[in-house]
Amino acid sequence: MKRSKITESLKHYILKVVALSFVALASFISTSFSEVRSSRDQSSGTTITQAAPTEKTVEQVFKNIKVLNDMPQSQLYPAMRFMAASLGTQCGFCHVIRNGLLDGPADDKPEKQTARSMIKMVLEINKTIARGDAEVSCYTCHRGRSSPQGFPTLPLPLPTPLPQTPAGAGSSGVADSSSRTSPNTRPNLPSADEILNKHLTAIGGKMTIDRINSLVTKGTSATRNGQSLAYETAQIAPDKGYEAFVTPSGTSERVLNGARGWLKNADGVQELLGQRLEDQKLSFPWMFTILRLKDQYSSMRVSGTDKIDDRDVYVVSAIRLDNKLEHLYFNVEDGLVRRRISYLRTMIGTIPQQTDFEDYRQVQGLKLPFTITVSFVDRGSPILIRKFTDIKLNTPLDESMFDKPSPTKKP
Ligand code: HEC
Numbered sequence: 001m002k003r004s005k006i007t008e009s010l011k012h013y014i015l016k017v018v019a020l021s022f023v024a025l026a027s028f029i030s031t032s033f034s035e036v037r038s039s040r041d042q043s044s045g046t047t048i049t050q051a052a053p054t055e056k057t058v059e060q061v062f063k064n065i066k067v068l069n070d071m072p073q074s075q076l077y078p079a080m081r082f083m084a085a086s087l088g089t090q091c092g093f094c095h096v097i098r099n100g101l102l103d104g105p106a107d108d109k110p111e112k113q114t115a116r117s118m119i120k121m122v123l124e125i126n127k128t129i130a131r132g133d134a135e136v137s138c139y140t141c142h143r144g145r146s147s148p149q150g151f152p153t154l155p156l157p158l159p160t161p162l163p164q165t166p167a168g169a170g171s172s173g174v175a176d177s178s179s180r181t182s183p184n185t186r187p188n189l190p191s192a193d194e195i196l197n198k199h200l201t202a203i204g205g206k207m208t209i210d211r212i213n214s215l216v217t218k219g220t221s222a223t224r225n226g227q228s229l230a231y232e233t234a235q236i237a238p239d240k241g242y243e244a245f246v247t248p249s250g251t252s253e254r255v256l257n258g259a260r261g262w263l264k265n266a267d268g269v270q271e272l273l274g275q276r277l278e279d280q281k282l283s284f285p286w287m288f289t290i291l292r293l294k295d296q297y298s299s300m301r302v303s304g305t306d307k308i309d310d311r312d313v314y315v316v317s318a319i320r321l322d323n324k325l326e327h328l329y330f331n332v333e334d335g336l337v338r339r340r341i342s343y344l345r346t347m348i349g350t351i352p353q354q355t356d357f358e359d360y361r362q363v364q365g366l367k368l369p370f371t372i373t374v375s376f377v378d379r380g381s382p383i384l385i386r387k388f389t390d391i392k393l394n395t396p397l398d399e400s401m402f403d404k405p406s407p408t409k410k411p
C-alpha cells in the first residue's frame with residue numbers, strides 16, 4: 001500500500017519537475033508539495049498535539065537506497081539537488097527518464113552507480129578527516145562540473161598583497177579560519193551583543209516589538225525570470241504562521257503552528273517534517289529572524305566583516321537552538337540585518353540556503369524589509385523573491401487559520 005502511494009507521489013513529483021522544469025516557480029512549489037506527499041504518515045489523521053511526529057529515514061521511504069542509509073527523509077531531495085548543483089547537471093544525468101518521468105529507483109545509468117561510489121568515498125574521506133568543521137563534499141572537487149579539474153589553469157594569477165587592515169579584521173569572515181579566535185583579539189569589532197542591540201534599536205526597539213502580536217502581509221512571490229504569484233501571509237507571535245500562494249491551479253497554503261506544520265493544495269493536506277518544517281520557518285522571517293533574533297540562537301559570535309553590494313557588513317556566526325550553524329550579516333551603517341545563511345549539514349555535504357533582506361521601510365514604528373529573497377541550491381528554481389506591498393501590524397486574526405488545514409475548508 002505504502003509503496004504504491006510513494007510511487008504515485010514520486011511519479012507526480014517527476015511529472016511536475018520534468019514537465020515544468022522551465023516553469024521554475026510552479027515547479028518550486030509543486031516540488032515542495034510533492035516531496036512532502038511521500039512523507040505522509042499515520043499521525044496526519046490525528047488531532048493537533050504539540051510534539052511533531054518523528055520522521056523516517058530515506059531507506060524506510062524510498063525503494064532502492066544502498067548508501068544514503070540513515071539520512072532523514074526530508075534531506076533526500078535537498079541532497080539530490082545538491083549533487084546535481086555540485087556537478088552542474090540535472091536529475092537526468094544520473095537517473096533514467098522514461099516518458100518524461102524520472103525513475104528514481106532504477107539503476108540503469110552508470111552515472112548513478114558512479115555517484116554511489118562517490119558518496120561512499122565522501123563518507124570515507126570525512127571519517128578520515130573527522131576534525132571540527134573540515135568537510136569534503138561533492139562540490140569540493142566538482143565545482144559545478146561533472147569532470148573535476150585536477151590541475152591549476154595557467155597562467156597563474158599574480159599573488160595579491162595582503163590588505164592593510166587592522167589585526168584580525170580582515171576580509172571575509174566566512175571562510176576565514178582566524179574567525180575561530182575569540183572576539184577579544186579584535187578590538188575593532190563590536191561584540192555580538194552590541195550588534196544585536198543595534199539591530200533591535202534600528203528596527204524600532206524592544207518596547208515597540210513587544211507590542212507586536214500579529215502581522216499580516218500582502219504582496220507577490222516571484223522567480224528571477226519574472227513569473228509572479230499573489231502571496232499573502234499572517235503571523236501571530238511567537239510561532240504561528242500562515243501563507244497562501246495563488247497559483248493558476250488554485251490556492252496553495254502552508255501553515256506553521258508551534259512544532260508542527262502543514263501544506264495544503266489541490267492534492268490534499270500533508271504534514272511538514274524535519275527539514276521541510278525548518279525551511280517553512282524561513283517563510284516567516286518576522287517571527288524567526290527580524291523581530292526575535294536573539295531567542296533563536298544558543299550562541300553568537302562575531303566572525304569578521306564583509307561587503308554586500310559594496311556596503312560593509314558584520315558577519316556573525318550563530319548556532320541555532322537545534323544546533324544548526326547560521327551566518328548573519330548586519331549593515332555596519334544602520335545596524336539592520338541584511339542576510340541570513342543557514343546551513344543544512346547532510347552526510348554528503350553542507351547545503352546553504354540564503355535569505356536577503358532589503359528595501360526596509362517604516363511600518364507603524366517598526367522598520368521592516370519589503371523585499372525578501374531566498375536563494376536555494378536548486379538549478380530548477382534557484383531564487384524566490386517575495387515583495388510586499390502592504391504590511392499591517394496587530395490586525396485581529398482568526399486563530400483557526402493556524403490549525404491543521406482541513407481538506408474541505410474553502411481557501
Ligand atoms: C550525481 C548523480 C545524481 C543526481 C544528479 C541525482 N541523483 Fe537521485 N540518486 C542518485 C543515487 C546514487 C541514488 C541512490 C542513493 C543510494 O543508493 O543510497 C539516488 C536516489 C534518488 C531517489 C530515491 C529513489 C528510490 O526510490 O530509491 C530519488 C527519488 C532521487 N534520487 C531523485 C532525484 C532528483 C529529483 C534529482 C534531481 C534534483 C536527482 N535525484 C539527482 C544519484 C543522483
Ligand code: HEC
Pocket residue numbers: 083087111112114115118119122136137138139140141142146147148348
Ligand atoms: C575527491 C574528489 C571528488 C569528490 C569529493 C567527488 N568526486 Fe565525483 N568525480 C571525481 C573525479 C576525479 C571524477 C572523474 C571525472 C572524469 O572521469 O573526468 C568524478 C566523476 C564523477 C561522476 C561521473 C561523471 C561522468 O562524467 O560520468 C559522477 C556521477 C560523480 N563524480 C559524482 C559525485 C558525487 C555525487 C559526489 C558527492 C557525493 C562526488 N562525485 C564527489 C572526484 C570527486
